Amino acid sequence: MDADPDILLSVRDLxxxxxxxxRMVDVIDSxxxxxxxxxxxxxxxxxxSGKSMTALALMGLIDAPGARVTGSARFKGREL
Known part of the structure:
Protein backbone atom coordinates (compact mmCIF):
# COMPACT_ATOMS: atom_id res chain seq x y z
CA MET A 1 0.00 0.00 0.00
CA ASP A 2 1.28 3.50 -0.77
CA ALA A 3 2.39 5.45 2.28
CA ASP A 4 0.82 8.72 1.09
CA PRO A 5 -3.01 8.69 1.11
CA ASP A 6 -3.02 11.61 -1.35
CA ILE A 7 -1.54 9.42 -4.10
CA LEU A 8 -4.36 8.39 -6.38
CA LEU A 9 -2.45 6.49 -9.07
CA SER A 10 1.12 5.24 -8.96
CA VAL A 11 2.66 3.57 -12.02
CA ARG A 12 6.17 2.11 -11.88
CA ASP A 13 8.14 0.62 -14.77
CA LEU A 14 5.12 -0.21 -16.93
CA ARG A 23 10.58 -11.80 -31.32
CA MET A 24 9.27 -9.65 -28.47
CA VAL A 25 9.33 -5.89 -29.06
CA ASP A 26 8.82 -3.37 -26.24
CA VAL A 27 6.11 -0.97 -27.39
CA ILE A 28 5.99 0.72 -23.96
CA ASP A 29 9.29 0.81 -22.07
CA SER A 30 9.44 1.50 -18.32
CA SER A 49 4.17 6.92 -29.41
CA GLY A 50 2.23 4.68 -27.00
CA LYS A 51 -0.42 6.90 -25.43
CA SER A 52 -3.32 4.54 -26.11
CA MET A 53 -1.25 1.44 -25.35
CA THR A 54 -0.35 2.91 -21.94
CA ALA A 55 -4.01 3.54 -21.13
CA LEU A 56 -5.05 0.08 -22.36
CA ALA A 57 -2.36 -1.57 -20.24
CA LEU A 58 -3.49 0.32 -17.12
CA MET A 59 -7.07 -0.84 -17.73
CA GLY A 60 -5.98 -4.44 -18.29
CA LEU A 61 -7.23 -4.42 -21.87
CA ILE A 62 -4.12 -5.67 -23.69
CA ASP A 63 -5.39 -8.94 -25.14
CA ALA A 64 -3.04 -9.53 -28.06
CA PRO A 65 -1.86 -13.17 -28.21
CA GLY A 66 1.58 -13.46 -26.62
CA ALA A 67 1.56 -9.92 -25.19
CA ARG A 68 3.54 -9.34 -21.99
CA VAL A 69 2.67 -6.52 -19.55
CA THR A 70 4.99 -5.95 -16.59
CA GLY A 71 5.43 -3.31 -13.92
CA SER A 72 3.28 -2.04 -11.10
CA ALA A 73 0.14 0.11 -11.13
CA ARG A 74 -1.67 1.03 -7.92
CA PHE A 75 -4.95 2.93 -7.63
CA LYS A 76 -5.58 4.24 -4.11
CA GLY A 77 -2.93 1.79 -2.89
CA ARG A 78 -4.53 -1.27 -4.49
CA GLU A 79 -2.64 -3.14 -7.21
CA LEU A 80 -4.44 -3.06 -10.56
Whole structure:
Protein backbone atom coordinates (compact mmCIF):
# COMPACT_ATOMS: atom_id res chain seq x y z
CA MET A 1 0.00 0.00 0.00
CA ASP A 2 1.28 3.50 -0.77
CA ALA A 3 2.39 5.45 2.28
CA ASP A 4 0.82 8.72 1.09
CA PRO A 5 -3.01 8.69 1.11
CA ASP A 6 -3.02 11.61 -1.35
CA ILE A 7 -1.54 9.42 -4.10
CA LEU A 8 -4.36 8.39 -6.38
CA LEU A 9 -2.45 6.49 -9.07
CA SER A 10 1.12 5.24 -8.96
CA VAL A 11 2.66 3.57 -12.02
CA ARG A 12 6.17 2.11 -11.88
CA ASP A 13 8.14 0.62 -14.77
CA LEU A 14 5.12 -0.21 -16.93
CA UNK A 15 6.39 -2.18 -19.93
CA UNK A 16 4.35 -3.74 -22.73
CA UNK A 17 5.97 -6.18 -25.16
CA UNK A 18 4.29 -7.63 -28.23
CA UNK A 19 5.44 -10.47 -30.48
CA UNK A 20 6.57 -9.10 -33.85
CA UNK A 21 8.24 -11.27 -36.47
CA UNK A 22 9.09 -14.04 -34.03
CA ARG A 23 10.58 -11.80 -31.32
CA MET A 24 9.27 -9.65 -28.47
CA VAL A 25 9.33 -5.89 -29.06
CA ASP A 26 8.82 -3.37 -26.24
CA VAL A 27 6.11 -0.97 -27.39
CA ILE A 28 5.99 0.72 -23.96
CA ASP A 29 9.29 0.81 -22.07
CA SER A 30 9.44 1.50 -18.32
CA UNK A 31 6.78 4.23 -18.01
CA UNK A 32 6.52 5.63 -14.46
CA UNK A 33 4.42 8.42 -12.99
CA UNK A 34 2.48 9.37 -9.87
CA UNK A 35 -0.85 11.17 -9.89
CA UNK A 36 -2.03 12.81 -6.69
CA UNK A 37 -5.52 13.64 -5.58
CA UNK A 38 -6.80 16.80 -7.30
CA UNK A 39 -4.10 16.55 -9.99
CA UNK A 40 -4.65 16.26 -13.73
CA UNK A 41 -2.37 14.27 -16.02
CA UNK A 42 -2.10 14.74 -19.76
CA UNK A 43 -0.18 12.27 -21.90
CA UNK A 44 0.87 13.78 -25.21
CA UNK A 45 2.99 12.54 -28.08
CA UNK A 46 3.17 11.80 -31.74
CA UNK A 47 1.00 9.19 -33.42
CA UNK A 48 2.26 5.74 -32.48
CA SER A 49 4.17 6.92 -29.41
CA GLY A 50 2.23 4.68 -27.00
CA LYS A 51 -0.42 6.90 -25.43
CA SER A 52 -3.32 4.54 -26.11
CA MET A 53 -1.25 1.44 -25.35
CA THR A 54 -0.35 2.91 -21.94
CA ALA A 55 -4.01 3.54 -21.13
CA LEU A 56 -5.05 0.08 -22.36
CA ALA A 57 -2.36 -1.57 -20.24
CA LEU A 58 -3.49 0.32 -17.12
CA MET A 59 -7.07 -0.84 -17.73
CA GLY A 60 -5.98 -4.44 -18.29
CA LEU A 61 -7.23 -4.42 -21.87
CA ILE A 62 -4.12 -5.67 -23.69
CA ASP A 63 -5.39 -8.94 -25.14
CA ALA A 64 -3.04 -9.53 -28.06
CA PRO A 65 -1.86 -13.17 -28.21
CA GLY A 66 1.58 -13.46 -26.62
CA ALA A 67 1.56 -9.92 -25.19
CA ARG A 68 3.54 -9.34 -21.99
CA VAL A 69 2.67 -6.52 -19.55
CA THR A 70 4.99 -5.95 -16.59
CA GLY A 71 5.43 -3.31 -13.92
CA SER A 72 3.28 -2.04 -11.10
CA ALA A 73 0.14 0.11 -11.13
CA ARG A 74 -1.67 1.03 -7.92
CA PHE A 75 -4.95 2.93 -7.63
CA LYS A 76 -5.58 4.24 -4.11
CA GLY A 77 -2.93 1.79 -2.89
CA ARG A 78 -4.53 -1.27 -4.49
CA GLU A 79 -2.64 -3.14 -7.21
CA LEU A 80 -4.44 -3.06 -10.56
Missing amino acids: TVALPVGG VSFTLGAREILGIVGESG
